[in-house]
Amino acid sequence: MAGEQRKTGRSARAAYFTRAVSGEYIYNGPLYRPKPGQKLTWRQAMTLRWVMGAAAMGLTVLCGCLPLAGMTRAVYVIAPYMCQFIAGGMLLWAVGKMTGGGDGLREYVFDASVPRLPGRAAAMALFSVLTAIGEGVSLLKLGDGSGNRAAVIVFFAAQLIVFVISLIWRRMERGILWEK
Numbered sequence: 001m002a003g004e005q006r007k008t009g010r011s012a013r014a015a016y017f018t019r020a021v022s023g024e025y026i027y028n029g030p031l032y033r034p035k036p037g038q039k040l041t042w043r044q045a046m047t048l049r050w051v052m053g054a055a056a057m058g059l060t061v062l063c064g065c066l067p068l069a070g071m072t073r074a075v076y077v078i079a080p081y082m083c084q085f086i087a088g089g090m091l092l093w094a095v096g097k098m099t100g101g102g103d104g105l106r107e108y109v110f111d112a113s114v115p116r117l118p119g120r121a122a123a124m125a126l127f128s129v130l131t132a133i134g135e136g137v138s139l140l141k142l143g144d145g146s147g148n149r150a151a152v153i154v155f156f157a158a159q160l161i162v163f164v165i166s167l168i169w170r171r172m173e174r175g176i177l178w179e180k
Contacts, residue, residue: 016107022135031104035177042103045176046102049095049169056124056165057088059158063131066151070138084127084162091120091169110178117173125166132159 016029034042063071063081070077092112098105105114135155 002023027106030107030180032107032110032178032180035179038176040172040176045047045172046095048172050096051086052165052169053092053095056162056169057085057092059162060085060088060128063155063158066155067139067148068135068151068155069142070135073142074134074138077138080127080134082132084124084131088125089128091117091124094120114173114178118170121166121170121173125163125170128159128162128166132156132163135159136148136164 016027017025018028020026034040034045040048060081064085068077071081094117097109097113100109132155139152
């Protein structure tokens with residue numbers, strides 16, 4: 001008794017496409033749209049996502065370029081920093097997928113991006129705090145190796161801004177309601 005095998009990945013998505021007479025494939029699956037009457041329109045929400053993502057990733061990259069002892073010698077700073085960088089990249093990747101879909105997101109694009117955005121934003125916030133704590137411990141333990149107090153101030157300010165942006169992003173995503 002061989003049961004019917006559940007389709008996953010590309011084969012599951014293929015069921016939503018039919019071939020037209022002209023030879024091109026047409027998507028016939030469900031589309032997700034933000035419910036009308038919300039605070040933000042689709043365009044405003046996408047613009048905010050891109051601005052917040054670019055700002056958070058720019059500040060994250062800036063922190064990695066600063067000459068701080070913890071960022072070069074302490075695994076307890078480098079590990080959460082890399083996790084923060086990866087979480088930011090995953091946020092931008094999901095926003096890019098959403099942008100390509102237009103205001104009506106195909107079901108597989110919706111499933112791969114929208115429900116995951118709040119968690120990824122929370123992860124970025126968490127890892128920015130852990131990175132800042134690690135750098136604080138590093139400063140206490142190793143001292144300021146470069147003697148550059150401005151770099152230390154910029155680092156902590158950037159981490160604070162990334163934390164705030166991530167929390168705002170998470171709250172925004174949880175407030176947007178979607179419909180099929």
